[in-house]
Amino acid sequence: MKPLILFLFLLSQISFAQVIHQISFDRFSHYDADDWITYAYSNHITSIDIGSENIYFGTSHGGILRYNFFDEEWLYPQTTSNGLHSNRIKRVVFDTATNQLFALTPKGVQVFNKAFEYWQNAGPELPARTINRPTENPGNTRFPALSRPILSSWPNFIVDDNYELMLDGLIYNPDNEEYRVGERIVDRWYKMWIATNGTGIGLADFDMVELKFIKQSTPAIHTKDVLVTADNIWVAGTPFKEKERGIARWNFEDDSWDYFKSGINFNIFSDDIRVIENIGSQIFFGTEQGLLQYNSKRDEWISLQKANPLKNDVIYDLDHLDGLLYIASENGAFKYDYKMLNMENVGKKFLHQTKVNKITNTSNNVYLATDRGIFEYNPQKDKTSLLDSHAAIADNFIDAIGANNDTLWFASQKGIGFYDITNGDWKSFPATNFRLNSKINDITFSDWYVWFATNKGLLKYDKERDYWYLYTKKDGLADNRVFNIDVDGDHLWLSTFKGVTLFRWYREGRFE
Structure with missing residues (x-):
């Protein structure tokens, strides 16, 4: 009789409402554009182009960095959390004819839908870039906007923070590690933005003949x-x-x-x-x-x-x-x-x-x-x-x-x-x-929920509803392998295998 009583007691401790729900809605109409933001390694710049408001930097692992000229501030990156098929960007192109941003990743060409703030598939080819020549020294060292000056035409910049720039385009950082310059483009204020293969973004001022390096990235x-x-x-x-x-x-x-x-x-x-x-x-x-x-x-x-x-x-x-x-x-x-x-x-x-x-x-x-x-x-x-x-x-x-x-x-x-x-x-x-x-x-834990970091996503338990929901890459995670969760008010900082994802877990009127 005692074993039966023990069995019935243990059975009473089990909750049977254990269906784990997953995404069954349109992601881009359900979530706001900044409900999911991912920060990943972005110091290797693969491509640069300039739009009407922002300059765009394709990166090797962190999607597309964006800098707004008018507000002089960095916007949150565009990544797989915002609909890109991959965070490995081969090339970015801003098409001045259509005022649209395109990106080439290993999974094809996409275009950013500005009205709805998400990425969608585009044609098989990128549009041609707008390049304003000359790319060689015009004589007054002020290259026109959208030009991409060749290395031999650069002035002898004064480089800050113990960096060194060599004539052949090699860069030595303060730790004496070697990198190389990549693409570059001049903005409308006659400043040149320079890609590097691991030490961030170079910003050159032709008037002051100065060059500094900017990093907006987690480590690798x-x-x-x-x-x-x-x-x-x-x-x-x-x-x-x-x-x-x-x-x-x-x-x-x-x-x-x-x-x-x-x-x-x-x-x-x-x-x-x-x-x-x-x-x-x-x-x-x-x-x-x-x-x-x-x-x-x-x-x-x-x-x-x-x-x-x-x-x-x-x-x-x-x-x-x-x-x-x-x-x-x-x-x-x-x-x-x-x-x-x-x-x-x-x-x-x-x-x-x-x-x-x-x-x-x-x-x-x-x-x-x-x-x-x-x-x-x-x-x-x-x-x-x-x-x-x-x-x-x-x-x-x-x-x-x-x-x-x-x-x-x-x-x-x-x-x-x-x-x-x-x-x-x-x-x-x-x-x-x-x-x-x-x-x-x-x-x-947050106000109403228990959160679990798993190797298959972010699991949420709603104690009031006795309801389970699993967030994955389909919702906006950088990667389904989540190691740690840090609560920051209405947001969660999620440490994943492919970067840090900031998730706004509470927004009035939104339920998963």
């Missing part, structure tokens, strides 16, 4: 995490190009990008970053080889490699509680008091050399997701215990965990569940695993 990384602060956005991940690897900081005030990488800054020992966390002015980076720290007040990188039990450990997650940094690593969990420079094991008796996949906290306790289940750590008592799960799914091999208002959500290889810490109730969604069939990488 598969983005793993984003940190949003009051003044900046930090972006980090796994490099896919050696020279353009590293960590990026996007500064809101002047819309500029700073880059930090190993080999150039000797306190940065790894460019392979999995997670970012901050405690006030201290920014922490969990890497494949240990913990990095940046003091934003002092503009100082701090090496934590010496006398550090985490040296060379893979760090999977970071969280903080009461001024202490909690660390999930391949060899257990740790807490770090950065003021006292003190690192201690958490739950050494239970978690010694145990891989900790994710970490989260409530106002009182820290929760650790492992392949052996969920562990609860009480900092006041310095006590660790294994949660006695009553979930209807297996509670081992926990990949992700998140806490919200004393409710603990977790995801394992067998599905999704949550635990109400206050009343001890458990609820499980085992069928989500069978319908989704994907690892869940992160869990976070």
